[in-house]
Amino acid sequence: MLGQLNHVAIAVPNVREAGEMYRTKFGAKVSDAVPQPDHGVTTVFVDLGNTKLELLEPLGENSPIAGFLAKNPRGGIHHVCIEVDDIDAACEQVTSEGITITGTGKPRVGAHGKPVVFLHPKDLYGTLVELEQA
Amino acid sequence: MLGQLNHVAIAVPNVREAGEMYRTKFGAKVSDAVPQPDHGVTTVFVDLGNTKLELLEPLGENSPIAGFLAKNPRGGIHHVCIEVDDIDAACEQVTSEGITITGTGKPRVGAHGKPVVFLHPKDLYGTLVELEQA
Numbered sequence: 001m002l003g004q005l006n007h008v009a010i011a012v013p014n015v016r017e018a019g020e021m022y023r024t025k026f027g028a029k030v031s032d033a034v035p036q037p038d039h040g041v042t043t044v045f046v047d048l049g050n051t052k053l054e055l056l057e058p059l060g061e062n063s064p065i066a067g068f069l070a071k072n073p074r075g076g077i078h079h080v081c082i083e084v085d086d087i088d089a090a091c092e093q094v095t096s097e098g099i100t101i102t103g104t105g106k107p108r109v110g111a112h113g114k115p116v117v118f119l120h121p122k123d124l125y126g127t128l129v130e131l132e133q134a
Numbered sequence: 135m136l137g138q139l140n141h142v143a144i145a146v147p148n149v150r151e152a153g154e155m156y157r158t159k160f161g162a163k164v165s166d167a168v169p170q171p172d173h174g175v176t177t178v179f180v181d182l183g184n185t186k187l188e189l190l191e192p193l194g195e196n197s198p199i200a201g202f203l204a205k206n207p208r209g210g211i212h213h214v215c216i217e218v219d220d221i222d223a224a225c226e227q228v229t230s231e232g233i234t235i236t237g238t239g240k241p242r243v244g245a246h247g248k249p250v251v252f253l254h255p256k257d258l259y260g261t262l263v264e265l266e267q268a
Contacts, residue, residue, distance in 0.1 A: 001160050001161045001162075002156075002160045002161065002162050002182060003182070003183065004182055004183045004184040004185075005139070005142070005182045005184055005185045008139070008142055008211075008214055010259065010260075010261050012259040012260070013259075018259045021258070021259070022136075024231075025227075025228065025231040025233065026135050026136045026228075027135045027136065028135075028136050048136060048137070048138055048139045048216060049137065049138045050138040050139055050184040050185055051138075051139045051184055051185055053214070072260055074255070074256070074259060074260035075259035075260035075261065076255075076259075076260035076261060077142075077211040077213075077214065077260075077261055079211075080142055080187070080211065082182060093159075094159065094160075097158075097159040099159065121208070121210075122208065124155070125144065125146040125147075125152045125155070125208060125209035125210075126144075126146070126206055126208035126209035126210040126211075127144050127209065127210060127211055
């Protein structure tokens with residue numbers, strides 16, 4: 001069921017500063033910052049060739065990463081996103097295995113314009129896993 | 135300077151159980167558990183095609199992940215490992231950029247038999263980054 005690692009998401013207080021750090025100090029290829037008001041985050045991507053780091057900064061009220069940053073003010077690794085071929089089949093499988101899908105339990109369109117779900121870390125040894133239809 | 139993402143390391147209380155979970159519930163390709171007494175961890179790898187998850191369980195006294203698991207008893211994402219072509223050149227560059235290398239500040243042979251260093255999360259927006267010579 002699991003495909004490739006799409007990205008590792010890292011929450012930071014300031015996505016432009018963090019992106020600039022990866023660009024200037026590590027010579028990484030870094031995208032522009034893109035505000036995504038529908039998702040409550042501003043994103044910057046750090047290209048690592050085989051996958052990417054997705055830097056996330058809270059945007060607006062009720063950002064889904066506000067609580068995480070309150071607990072980890074410097075920032076920290078927030079989740080991993082793994083691709084699946086068929087998000088509906090993946091949801092059915094994980095649910096049948098007793099893994100909780102957060103929120104409504106149904107896929108919604110994620111920050112990359114593709115259907116995603118988040119699996120609850122309590123069922124995955126403390127790791128928040130996003131599944132994204134490839 | 136930065137190459138591909140070699141792995142995402144996830145600390146768990148029991149690496150065999152966590153590996154079995156990824157194998158049976160997600161159909162992932164999962165390695166056997168390998169005790170690495172020199173590194174204070176037992177490892178299991180979850181193959182994602184383009185990269186891997188490295189599940190880590192503390193082994194012996196003074197395991198480098200014991201403190202993390204004490205704070206996160208269910209487990210959690212511990213670090214990301216990024217490949218570099220030349221670990222000595224990478225150390226020189228990050229040091230010149232004011233980034234702290236943990237421990238002695240010098241590369242040592244990591245769990246994959248290659249030279250590695252860990253960069254302090256205080257300088258990287260809360261993310262512990264391992265650099266490994268490819």
